Amino acid sequence: MANQLLFYKSAVPLSSEAHRDFSIRTDGTYGFADTVNSVPIVAAEFRPAASDCAIVFAGEGDSVFPVVILGLQDSENLYVDNDKSWNGRYVPAFIRRYPFVFAQGEDNKSFTLCIDTEYEGVNSNNEGERLFDSRGERTKYLEGVLDFTKDYQAQFVRTQALCKRLVDLDLLEPMQAQYRTPSGDSGRLNGFSAVNREKLKMLEAETLEKMLKTDELELLFVHLQSLNNLQPLAERVESKAD
Known part of the structure; x- marks a missing residue:
């Protein structure tokens, strides 16, 4: 559905040596x-995102x-206005964390902030928030970015577990949506x-109870309810064209 590279163009490891004078406006x-028609979300975002976005599943097998x-x-994002402002109720964390991202090490355990x-x-003119202070130490802003990215990564792992369960239980099916x-x-x-x-209704009681206790069942109901946002999304086309 979306360009797999999305909007990251040149993500490099962040360091106090190479980026000591960097600031973020x-x-x-x-x-x-503006040109991405979908972005990933993690399980913790289902409820706020469902307020005005349709949540679906992309990919197959282990990549769901x-x-x-x-x-x-x-190449269309109807939530970004012509003045580059966001016109929705909720901004996905994948977008909010930009221009930062974690790169996973070869051991699949270590992560590097990029x-x-x-x-x-990004600038060297001291415009906005500095990343490092005069001694090369992380600023409070960068510490906040690091905490946010760590939390996102933890939620990412939890979401992978949810998706694995859906695949193992064969609960997902290809879908088409018509709009006007x-x-x-x-x-x-x-x-x-x-x-x-x-298929969800036909699951064994033991499986449903387990998914209820882990909040996975509630997340699936939120996902299904959010599909009602597809038609309102189509109604954004006119305002985007103005």
Whole structure:
């Protein structure tokens, strides 16, 4: 559904030597995400994201992961206005953490904080939030970024466990969604999966009880309810074109 590279162009390991004079201009604009029609979300985001986004599952097998649909075309984000502001109720964490990201080591256990040096807000003019102080120590801003990214990674692992359970239980099925814009144009969105309600109902009581205790069952209901946001998404097409 979405470009696998998304909006990261040149993510490099962050260091006090190479990036000592770097600052991040945080102006609240999201032009960097203007051409992605979906982004991954983690389990902890299901409830807030479902307020105005459709949550579906992309990929197959071990690569299955939940995403929120942001646009109806390949390079379209209907939640980013022409002035680069975000017009939705919830901004996905994948977007909020940009231009930072963790790179996983070859041992699959160690992680290195990286920064996309091509992000337009990166500068050496002391504009915005500095990453390191004059002694090369992390600033409070960078410490906050690190904590946020660590929490995201922990939630990512939990979400992988959820997806593995869905695959193991064969609960996902390919899905198509039809929509109509305010101008009368119609279309069809595909390339994603959703939970099959009937298969969910047929699960053994022991499995359902286990999923209830881990909140996984609630997350699936949130996912299914969020699919009602697909038609409101189509109604954003007109405002994006203005």
